[in-house]
Every structure is written in C-alpha cells, then in structure tokens.
Amino acid sequence: MAGLRANWFYLIVLAGLLMLPLFAESDAVAAVMPRGLTGSALLHVFVLIFFFAYMSQAWNIIGGFAGQLSIGHAAFFGIGAYVSTICYIHFGLTPWLGMIVAAAVTGLIGAGLGLVSFHYGLKGPFFALVTVAFAEITRLVLLHWEFVGAANGILLPFSPDPTFWEFQFTTKEPYYYIALAMMLGSIALVGWIARSRFGYYLHAIRQDEDAAEAVGVPTKRCKIQAIALSAALAGLGGTFYAQYTQYIVPDDMVVGRVSVEILLGAVIGGAGTVMGPIVGAFILIPVGEATRVIFEGGGTGTSLSALIASDMGFADKFLAYLDYLAAGGGGGLAIILYGFLLMAVVLGMPGGVLPWLAGLRARAARRTRARS
Amino acid sequence: MSDVYLQALISGLMIGGVYALVAVGLTLIFGVMDIINFAHGEFLMFGMYGAFFASVLFGIDPYLSAVLALPLFFAIGWTVQGVLIRPVVGKSHAIQILLTLGLSLLMQALAQFLFSADFQSLKLDYGSATFDLGGARVSYTRLAAFLIAMGLCAALWVFLQRTDTGRALRACAEEHEGALAVGIDLRRMYKIAFGLGIACVAIAGIAMTPFFYVAPVVGPKFTLVAFVIVVLGGLGNIPGAVAGALIVGVVESVGALVMPSPSLKDLGVYLLFILVLLFRPQGLFGAKGS
Structure with a gap:
C-alpha cells in the first residue's frame, strides 16, 4: 500500500517537473515562488537540484550500496569535465560523444583506483583516505598541467549561435531537460541495480564483507565494478557541468568541499536507497539557494x-x-547549513531521511495493528 | 651536500616539527577513542585566526596566545567531545567520518562567514629575522615553532608515561573493556584525549601564524598531512608520529626542489601516503595492536 502511494507521489512530481518549463514565466509560479524566482532563475535552481541528485546517485553506488565511503568523487567529476572539453577543443569532438569518452576514462581510472585499493584490502577509513589523497593528487596535476590551462582552467569556446552538436544552448530549457533526463536515467539504473544480483551482492558487502566473502560473493570484483560505474557516471556529470557553466577550473571543481557536497545528498536522503540521493538533493539545494x-x-x-x-x-x-x-x-551561510544538516542527520537519523520515514511509518503501522 | 639541499633539509625538519604536533593530537584521539577526526585541521585554522586577531586587535604576541590557547582549546575539545563526538564513539567508521566531515564543513564555512575568504597574514617586527646555520638561512620564527612543537610533544609523552591520568589514557588505548573493569572513567578519558588533541593542533596553528598565512581553507591540507604522518608512524603511536612528521616535512621540502613546480611538493607526500597504505598499513614503526 505504502509503496503504491509513494509511486503515485513520484509520478505526480515527475509530471510537474516535465511541465515546469512551460509555466516557468507564468503568474501562478510567480505567486508561489519567493522574490521573483521565475523563468530562467527558477530553471537554474532545478538544474542544480537535478544535477546534484544525479552526482549523488553516482556516489551512492559505491558509497551507499557498496558501503565504501569515497571522499574523492570531485576528482572523477573534474576529470570528466576536462576530458570532454579537451576532446572538443583539440579534436573537435562533439561533447555528446566527449561525454562517453569522459565516462570511459573516469570509469577506467575508478576501476584502477578500486583495483589497487581493494587488492590490498583497504577498508573503511583507509579507503576513504586513499580517495581523499587521490582527489588531491588530481587537483595538483590539473593545477600544474599547462596543456589543460593549469590554474586558469579552460574557458569553453563560446558560439553565439550554437548548434545542437556543440552542446551549448542560449536558453535554460534544454539544460533543464538534459539534467532531468540524467537524473531519471540514474534512478532507473540504480533502481535496476538494487533489484539485480549485483545489487544484492553489494548489499551483502555493505552489511558484512567477511560474511559475504564466506558465502561466495566475489567481493573484490563487485567493489571494483561498483567504483568503476560510480566514477563513470560522475565523469559524465563533469561533462554536463562543463557545458552548463562553460568554464572549468581545478580549484572550483576538484576540492574537498565538492567531494563532500556530492556525498551529502545521498547521506542526507538515505545512502544505499534508490530515492535517497534525489530526496537529499531536493532538500539541500532549495535550502542552500534560499539561504543565499x-x-x-x-x-x-x-x-x-x-x-x-x-x-x-x-x-x-x-x-x-x-x-x-x-x-x-x-x-x-549555505555551507554552514549543509554542515549542520549533515551532523544533524548523522546524529539524529543515521540512515538518512527516507529510512527514517520508513521507520516511522512501520512503527505507526505496528501501533494500528496492535490496537485492532 | 650542496647548500640548497641542506636548506631544504633544515626547512623540512622545521615544518616537520610543527606537523608532529598536529599529528600527535590526531593520533592521541585515534588511539584512545578509535575516532578519525576529519575536522582536525579546522581546529588548527581557528587557532591561527585566534592568534591573528589577538595580535592585530589587542597587540597580543602569538607566543603569548599559544600559552593562553592551551586551556581554551582544551575546553573547546572537551565540549565538542561531550556534545558531538560522544554519541558516535563505538559506531561505524563511516558514521564517525561523516560526522567529523560535517563539522569540518561547518567550521570552514563559519570561518568564511566570520572572517571572510581573504588570506590574512600577520606582520611582526621579528617575523623575517634569520640566522646562518652552516650555509643555510634559518628563520627565528620557524625555529621557535619547531621548538614549541617538539617541546609539547615531549611534554605530552612524559604526561602519558608518568602521570596517573596519562596511564589511564594509555589503558583506554590498549583495551576499552579492561580499562572500564579497573574503574577508569572512559567518558572522562575521552574528553581529556579530545581536549588534549585539539589543544595540540590549535597550538601548532598558533606557532605557525608568524610565518604562515591564514584562511578558512587552510585546514584540510593539515588534516590530510596529519593522516599521512599518523599512518606512516603507525596509528596511535606517538613517537612514530613524530618520526613520521619529520620524514614528511623533509619529503615535502625536498619535493619542492625536485618537482617541476614548488607547489607540487605535496605530490610526493600523497604518493608516499598511498604507497604506505597499500604496502605497510601498520606504518613504518608498527601500530597499536600490531
């Protein structure tokens, strides 16, 4: 019953999101939204929400489902942005294909990082520390590599009358729908994983890795696959970010703050759940933007x-x-709030908002049963 | 040995001494409570800001601030432990890491809000004075920071070895249940350990203010370097941390010479870190429980 109701809720939200750009300029929206948050400003906020939900969902595969805390996903995000941008500038490759190259490169790097880390049995805090060090190394390399613009980063070539193949648009609507599609795609993918054998393996690893290994789960292979997939999706996100902001620079992208922001949505919404990162992003971004x-x-x-x-x-x-x-x-101030929310969720509802709500509902149901 | 390398060696040892104090605080907290503190560098940053404002607003010398900071930051650490960290002691590492990450995010942003994102640096009359040591220039402020940090590390070591509280702390680090069984108040020990750890890192920050810039983003680098050192020296191993810190200091300053750009100096440190984690996770000098 509850699941059915939740599905209706999500469907209605989805229908609303699909139609939102049509009404972004309307008086009805202006009446509901604060301080003239209509039109492209409103769409921008939603692009941010979709994008963060997507990135957090990418993290969720390794950080949530497999339970291997990565605090270095900003590296995959940054590398993805650089790969597609360099393919575009130096080889004229459309970012639509550059995106796939970016995902392939970051996926391989993720697999390499996983191979090395998990081969040597790094667990828990030690894996987390390796991801931090990896992200720092990535930032330092980008910061000093003249070919990719070093500390100045890369300003993407602006075309006044862009074609679709340039992955540049003069209005916000195309970005809105692309980001929405990426978010929906990531939900579909993770939803499928959650119900697949691979997903059950990851769940077992998260619960008790030694027990999983003992009953024959190929734990090392599963963890490597999970980080490769997670990194590939994060790299794809990097391309979108580069095309959306038209400017990439290491000190804005490959820093600890970004790595934390990526995991924030999933941790707050519910790491290891399919909708957790989405719910988290829909809480965090509006709160952050309102504060700003x-x-x-x-x-x-x-x-x-x-x-x-x-x-x-x-x-x-x-x-x-x-x-x-x-x-x-x-x-x-927005980041202060993020830090506060992260601590509050960890202390008050350690599984995240969605599992906490599910727990509340289960308790209410038990109480009704007990009464009848 | 040519002069540049001698210079690098000496500068490396000087900064390594300060790193030692940062890392000793981290390893004490880890050893006693089994908590990984990702907000460690942020306490260093607040120590630096404290000394900076005390100096520019009230003319208090940073070295006097360092003395005042000991009780102040001990109390801050004590309180943070009691309020924030205590609920996650004994929980999974992921929970602990996420909590201290949240604290680190909050403290960084709070510093930005209160003190702005600008880089500040203290200008003192004696700030740039140097003396000659066999062909290398040594700055007095860096030497002072080194001596303060080494002195405090030694004092902490004596405290842990010779006093009842120190022995109780070491007992907690060895075996929680055993410590409980002989009547040690674990909660109080945790507060003392966290208070001492935070005081160490804050004083390390203050000792650096005469020659190091301060900004809200200064912390994470020190947190990561402290982790490198702690892993290198063996988790929970204080003499190991001091040795590891001196090694890291030298690797960093020699790295600045051999790398194509001086700001790439940290690359060597991080690569060393990953290698140690992969091939010798118990550290170069053995760890707690190994």
Whole structure:
C-alpha cells in the first residue's frame, strides 16, 4: 500500500517537473515562488537540484550500496569535465560523444583506483583516505598541467549561435531537460541495480564483507565494478557541468568541499536507497539557494581587512563588524547549513531521511495493528 | 651536500616539527577513542585566526596566545567531545567520518562567514629575522615553532608515561573493556584525549601564524598531512608520529626542489601516503595492536 502511494507521489512530481518549463514565466509560479524566482532563475535552481541528485546517485553506488565511503568523487567529476572539453577543443569532438569518452576514462581510472585499493584490502577509513589523497593528487596535476590551462582552467569556446552538436544552448530549457533526463536515467539504473544480483551482492558487502566473502560473493570484483560505474557516471556529470557553466577550473571543481557536497545528498536522503540521493538533493539545494538569496544578497562593500586596518575605536569597529556580519559576512551561510544538516542527520537519523520515514511509518503501522 | 639541499633539509625538519604536533593530537584521539577526526585541521585554522586577531586587535604576541590557547582549546575539545563526538564513539567508521566531515564543513564555512575568504597574514617586527646555520638561512620564527612543537610533544609523552591520568589514557588505548573493569572513567578519558588533541593542533596553528598565512581553507591540507604522518608512524603511536612528521616535512621540502613546480611538493607526500597504505598499513614503526 505504502509503496503504491509513494509511486503515485513520484509520478505526480515527475509530471510537474516535465511541465515546469512551460509555466516557468507564468503568474501562478510567480505567486508561489519567493522574490521573483521565475523563468530562467527558477530553471537554474532545478538544474542544480537535478544535477546534484544525479552526482549523488553516482556516489551512492559505491558509497551507499557498496558501503565504501569515497571522499574523492570531485576528482572523477573534474576529470570528466576536462576530458570532454579537451576532446572538443583539440579534436573537435562533439561533447555528446566527449561525454562517453569522459565516462570511459573516469570509469577506467575508478576501476584502477578500486583495483589497487581493494587488492590490498583497504577498508573503511583507509579507503576513504586513499580517495581523499587521490582527489588531491588530481587537483595538483590539473593545477600544474599547462596543456589543460593549469590554474586558469579552460574557458569553453563560446558560439553565439550554437548548434545542437556543440552542446551549448542560449536558453535554460534544454539544460533543464538534459539534467532531468540524467537524473531519471540514474534512478532507473540504480533502481535496476538494487533489484539485480549485483545489487544484492553489494548489499551483502555493505552489511558484512567477511560474511559475504564466506558465502561466495566475489567481493573484490563487485567493489571494483561498483567504483568503476560510480566514477563513470560522475565523469559524465563533469561533462554536463562543463557545458552548463562553460568554464572549468581545478580549484572550483576538484576540492574537498565538492567531494563532500556530492556525498551529502545521498547521506542526507538515505545512502544505499534508490530515492535517497534525489530526496537529499531536493532538500539541500532549495535550502542552500534560499539561504543565499536571503542572507547574501547585499553586502556592505567593506572588506574585513580594511575594517581591521581602519583607525576607528574598538567599539566602532565592533559595531561595523556586526553590520558586516548582518549583511552576510564573508558568505558561506549555505555551507554552514549543509554542515549542520549533515551532523544533524548523522546524529539524529543515521540512515538518512527516507529510512527514517520508513521507520516511522512501520512503527505507526505496528501501533494500528496492535490496537485492532 | 650542496647548500640548497641542506636548506631544504633544515626547512623540512622545521615544518616537520610543527606537523608532529598536529599529528600527535590526531593520533592521541585515534588511539584512545578509535575516532578519525576529519575536522582536525579546522581546529588548527581557528587557532591561527585566534592568534591573528589577538595580535592585530589587542597587540597580543602569538607566543603569548599559544600559552593562553592551551586551556581554551582544551575546553573547546572537551565540549565538542561531550556534545558531538560522544554519541558516535563505538559506531561505524563511516558514521564517525561523516560526522567529523560535517563539522569540518561547518567550521570552514563559519570561518568564511566570520572572517571572510581573504588570506590574512600577520606582520611582526621579528617575523623575517634569520640566522646562518652552516650555509643555510634559518628563520627565528620557524625555529621557535619547531621548538614549541617538539617541546609539547615531549611534554605530552612524559604526561602519558608518568602521570596517573596519562596511564589511564594509555589503558583506554590498549583495551576499552579492561580499562572500564579497573574503574577508569572512559567518558572522562575521552574528553581529556579530545581536549588534549585539539589543544595540540590549535597550538601548532598558533606557532605557525608568524610565518604562515591564514584562511578558512587552510585546514584540510593539515588534516590530510596529519593522516599521512599518523599512518606512516603507525596509528596511535606517538613517537612514530613524530618520526613520521619529520620524514614528511623533509619529503615535502625536498619535493619542492625536485618537482617541476614548488607547489607540487605535496605530490610526493600523497604518493608516499598511498604507497604506505597499500604496502605497510601498520606504518613504518608498527601500530597499536600490531
């Protein structure tokens, strides 16, 4: 019963999402959304949601289903963006095919990382640390490789009248539908995995790897397959990001903050569940964007360094500093909220929001049964 | 040995000493509580900001701040342990890592909000003074940081070996249930361990402020380097961590010489890390329980 109701809920949401761009400019949307969040600004927020849901779903395969915590997925994301962009700039390969090359390259790198890590039996925190070190190495290499623009990154060639093959669009709608399709595709893929033998193997590994090994689950092979698939999907996401923002740079993409943001959606929604990353992204991105709109709109224009150096009295300095904070300080409020949410979920509902809701529902059902 | 290499060796040992204090804090927390603290570098960052603002606003010398920071950051660590970390002690490593990752994210963003993303650095009268040591230039502030860090590592070692509390902490690190059985208050020991670990890393940060920039993003590098050192020296092994730190410091500064670009110096450190994890996970000098 509950499953059926959930399916109807998801179908209605999907229908709404499919039609949203048609009504993005309408008065009805303007009436519901805060502060003129209509048209392309609204679609942008949804592109972010879909994209984060997709990336988090990619992470979910190795981090959630296989239970191997990766804190370095920003590396696959970044490499994917660079591969398709370089294919496009240097070999004229359309990003639509570049995307596939990117996925192949990041998938192979992921498999290599998995092969080395799992062959030597790295588990738990040690695997997590290797992924962190791998991402740092990737960032350093990109940062110093002149061929890929080093620290300046790459500004994608802008075409004023882009064709479909250039994977560039002058409006937000195509990006919206591409991101939506990527998210839906990732749900379908992970949904299929969850019900396949491979998925059950991963589940067994997550629960108790030694027991899984003892009953004949090829644990090493499964983990390598999981990280390769996860990395390939993350690389694909990198291409989309490059085409959407038209600018890629190592210090924005391959950093720890991004790796954490990628896993955040899945962990908050429910790691190892099919809809967890999606629910997580639909919670996180609106919360983050709302925080940005509300608190980081203005800014006093004074910099903190100027404030420290000024010859005001201490009390005046302090008041000026409070003004500075009230205007949003140095920014970062959305991330503060993300960090807080991550800790709150880990402490309060360790499985994530979806498993927590399922637990609530099960308890309510037991209570009704007990009463009748 | 040519002068550049002597210079690199000395600079490497100096910064390695500071790394030792960072890593000793991490390995103490790991040894006693079996907790992996991904927010370790963020406490270093807050220590640096504390010293920076104390200096520019009130004219307090960073070396005085380092003394004041000991009780302050011990109390902060004690509180963080009691409120945030205690619920996940004994839970899966994934839960612990995610919690401390959340804390690290929050502290970084909080620093950005409060202090802005700008890089700040302290300008002190004595900040750039150096002396000559057999052809290499050694800066007084770096030597001071090295001596402070080494002194504190030694003090911590003596504390752990010679005092009752220190012995109780080591008992917790050896065997939780055994420690409980002989009447050691585990919860209190955890708070002490976390408090000491945080005080160590914060003081390491403060000792660096005379010659190192401070920014909200300064932490993760130190967290990762501390992990490298702790794995290198053997988890929970304090003398191992000191030795590992000096090795990492030298690898880094020699790396800056041999790599095509000085900012690639960390590459050698991370490669060393992965190799050690793969081939000698118990560390170069043996680990807790091995």
